[in-house]
Amino acid sequence: MQLRIEESIIHQFYQNDGQVGLRLAPSALTEDDQLHDLLVELTDVYTSKPAKGYASFIKEGEEGEPGPFPEQLTSWYDGQLDFVEFSQQSAKLLLEELQNYNLLEAGFLLVTRYQHISTEYLLVCFLPVKEGVTINPDLAVDRSSQLDITKVQLAARIDLTEWKTAPESERYISFIKGRAGRKVSDFFLDFLGCTERLNSKAHTQQLVDSVQEYAKQSELENEQRQALSKAAYEYCDDQWKQGDTVKIKDLSEQFAEAYPAEKSFESFSKDFAEQNSRELVDDFPADKSTLRKLVKFQGQGGGVSVGFDHTALGERVHYDAATDTLTINGTPPNLRDQLRRYFGIDS
Template identity: 40%
Template sequence: MNVSATNIILHSLNYNDEGVLNCKMREGELPISASIEQLVMDLHRTYQSKSNKAFAYFAEEGEKSQLFQRALKEELNGELDFVSFSQQAATCLVNELKDHDFAEEGILLVSKYTWTTSNYLLVALLQNNQSISVNENLELQVSQHIETSKIQLVARIDLTLLERDPEANRYISFIKGRVGRKVSDFFLDFMGAKEGFDAKAQNQGLMKAVEEFCEKQEMPTEKKQEVREVTFNYCKDQIKEGQDIDLSNLSKEFESTANLEGSFYDFVSEDYQLEENFPADKTLVRKLTKYVGSGGGMSISFDQKHLGTSIKYDEASDTLTITGLPTNLREQLKRDALMNSSEHVIAIDQEDDGKAPF
């Protein structure tokens, strides 16, 4: 499904020679063109692919924290034009950067766009990088380009959800730092938002519920694997379509695809504190059908269906036995074994004193 951009503007944040952060603000929106649509699409796709997103909502604490919220509300109500709103947002961000003493600069992009059935506001601080190319006269030329594939400082507001359910705690999403408090947190602070809905905990609860449901139904190994794959495929499709997991629909998938008799929806409604709908976490969902682990210079991943057949685990010796290696891995091992063998022969020849053995 395509993204349709409705508004977009850019502002530039840079430190001068005295170390003071300045914001050069654009006075008008960028006209929507094919290149603008492509830029927004690229940013949207990159953002959708991020697995470390968290969710938040607008807090109601203090005058400062409500400056962005007030400006957004006025823009949505038609009391403030998009350019003025974006300029107020830029001012809020600059003030927050100064308060946190973060040395962040770049291009501030503010854009409204539509995807599937929802309207979104995207706020991102992008890096404006230099690149060198060769022109038609075979001369080097330096140009600027925005890096869209490595965005980290970005937040997105689901305007449709905000309007429909202002009391929700997940209409804002952002890319969360992996360890501790990260620079990305100031995106929450400048918008006056608080972290709310824990999508990862919901997904972990779902994975646990699926496994325990299979146990309660006393399913054989093959049936358990089928249920896991149905769950994985359903979640993968929801991620692709930009839709939440719906527990009722997932239960229906079990009944129609896996031919289950018991109701999964009734099962999770009894003992699990799961929302009716929540976003799927791509990283966690993948673990439904795969065993994944890394450490000590090793990274191992394989489909769960192979355990007990082509892959066997011995708990006593803590070893995996793999039968039937992937072709590309086998060729690498054979090539390296041959090279090691050749090096061994060369080493023996070098130790020879040159005399005949008789």
């Protein structure tokens, strides 16, 4: 990834007698290969997180507390605060939130301003730590603390360029959404003083439903329906990998070239949204996990988990709606080996 670090700093949060403490860095980090590699790895991990939310700062008159972070950010960006002071104020604010939520989180707060292509970003990220074992210079075993980059859950990226040029936008802040049942992202949004505006998961599900219904009403053959869904998946997946949004108009044009129809997909999706009392968004960031529904059937419950590609339906997999029975011809090799060993059948 081609990125240029402008300013970066790390502050430490530690546990002490059941309390969380803060150690502030007195100066910004010197840019070197190690810092650059860390940021590249972190941005790669952040980008690859399948579930992200999109937000903007809470405005006056809206429900919720905007908090001091947006004001601090403005003061720094306008030159009234230097970067170190801004980051220290942010760290103190995060400490207050940790104490308010009674959370004992040990780790490091990374605040980085960087440029990628022509866009300027501010990455605010809480880096968790893990205990590990290493070999010291005396060739003895020693314990050490290491950053656990892959386990990052508290992170937000502010598109500073969009924030300044299009303040009315509702998605110049992206953040990692917490796992089901955990409200870690809510806590981090409170710290930043922003609120989620765009539900990418819901909009992606609406797209999936629209594509499937469009293929059905267009009376396409089964193979054509599968090809249409696959084309939609590949387009959306490419947009997701590039960090770009899904544009209904572009997808509609692709469909029109491959499968000309009386009604365009763009027009159909608008009617479909109205019929189902849904909001239609012309472009939106896709949710990776929901996108898979375009090309894969999967589900679990009652101790059973099943998943297979759309192309397998009617070939290796058959479904009888009358009896609600799924028949699979030929099991995956690893599953077959487990079953044969369980029943004592020689391979």
